[in-house]
Amino acid sequence: MRVGFIGCGNLGFSLVRGLLGSGALKAGEVIASDLIGERLKRLRKLGIKTTIDNKKLVESCEVVFLAVKPDAVESVLKEVEGVSKGKLFISVAAGVSTKFIEARTRARVARIMPNICGAVGEMASCFSLGKDATSQDQKLIKRLLGSIGITFKIDEKLMDAITGLSGSGPAYFYLFIRALQEAGVQLGLSSEVALKLAAQTAKGAGEMVLKMGATEDLTRQVCTPKGTTIEGIKVLEDRKVADAIKEAVKMAAKRARELSR
Ligand SMILES: NC(=O)c1ccc[n+]([C@@H]2O[C@H](COP(=O)([O-])OP(=O)(O)OC[C@H]3O[C@@H](n4cnc5c(N)ncnc54)[C@H](OP(=O)(O)O)[C@@H]3O)[C@@H](O)[C@H]2O)c1
Known part of the structure; x- marks a missing residue:
């Protein structure tokens, strides 16, 4: 399985590091993008491929984590909408609903609220599924997030509360x-x-x-x-x-x- 990470700042990098560390993902399965060269460099040090082309990243992956700031989500979705069909998008962006993403893409969508302790395999997280996400998607999300901490499936309405509690x-x-x-x-x-x-x-x-x-x-x-x-x-x-x-x-x-x- 190929897994992409769009945006590898504080949160994206902690997820990549944690998921490689837990063995849930292998370096060869992961590709990441960011706008900042230094950030791409530290990702390559983990042995993973990097790109600055989000469209190519999505094309080459089955699962894509959206880990940019909330106000950058819309422009990223514009870039990749055309190649999103059949993919699972997992957004970490605070306040951005699955509906918002579904309206701008053809991907199946899930939303998670992680925290940066994923970097050391001690993350507290929650997830909600969008309307087209499947039980297989749920299984995958539980496996990935569960490999670096504890995770709960929650009603999306509670996501802001989770953000205030364990996200922050x-x-x-x-x-x-x-x-x-x-x-x-x-x-x-x-x-x-x-x-x-x-x-x-x-x-x-x-x-x-x-x-x-x-x-x-x-x-x-x-x-x-x-x-x-x-x-x-x-x-x-x-x-x-x-x-x-x-x-x-x-x-x-x-x-x-x-x-x-
Ligand atoms: N930090 C936390 O503890 C935490 C906890 C829970 C959830 N979150 C969520 O995680 C998301 C990321 O937060 P963060 O703290 O990791 O932010 P961050 O450190 O600013 O990381 C986001 C990265 O994405 C890059 N980026 C922006 N537009 C891009 C694009 N079009 N393609 C590829 N990369 C792009 C940014 O580059 P530029 O700086 O050049 O724009 C930056 O390096 C947010 O939506 C936030 O709500 C964060």
Whole structure:
């Protein structure tokens, strides 16, 4: 199977890297395009073919990931519409509906909301199918996305919420990790050790939640009465950090809605 990636910036590159790393795709099966020479160079370093001709890319592939910015989707579809029949287009663009793509192409369409953690095989993603996508297409999407993390099929109406939660989500955790690191440095740790402790703590906490399926028991296990953690949690509660996080997700989802087409 030949798989193409149109647009290989932050997200497209992370998908290519992750899918090659998981073994779901082989370098010889992949072809990628971008407008930026440096980006094509780093793709070739992964052993894959590159092009600047999106039409040729689509012609040579059965499956094509659209990984350009939302406002570039329409012009890309104009370029490739004539060669799109019989292909599966998988769009990652925030706010761009399957209907929008279906109206401008003859391809079968799916829409996914990934995040950049696909690069290390730890992606949280969701997908929705367009009207002509088949059960085989679903199987393929589940296999590819499932090889680099967890994935859920969802009603397309929920895509903006997913965008605000897990699409943008890595950035929230980076902010949290950075704050933990800076606190560690203020308390005398080296910057490098503080960063690794913070990141591993985030990773370990996430792994435990995935295993247990809820956070309440785990929180109780760490927050013993009169212990140390409870003092830290009190500060986060006083400052209403949980409310701020909910507001952040809602604002990101709202922005996705504003981009909607
Ligand atoms: N970044 C994330 O964490 C994330 C998470 C979930 C979903 N997404 C979605 O992923 C998509 C890409 O986001 P991104 O952050 O990866 O953006 P990005 O870093 O700007 O990557 C997009 C790349 O596509 C190139 N491009 C533009 N027009 C093209 C064309 N006609 N043919 C080939 N390549 C073209 C761009 O080149 P120029 O810069 O020269 O235009 C750029 O290198 C967006 O639709 C976004 O909604 C991103």
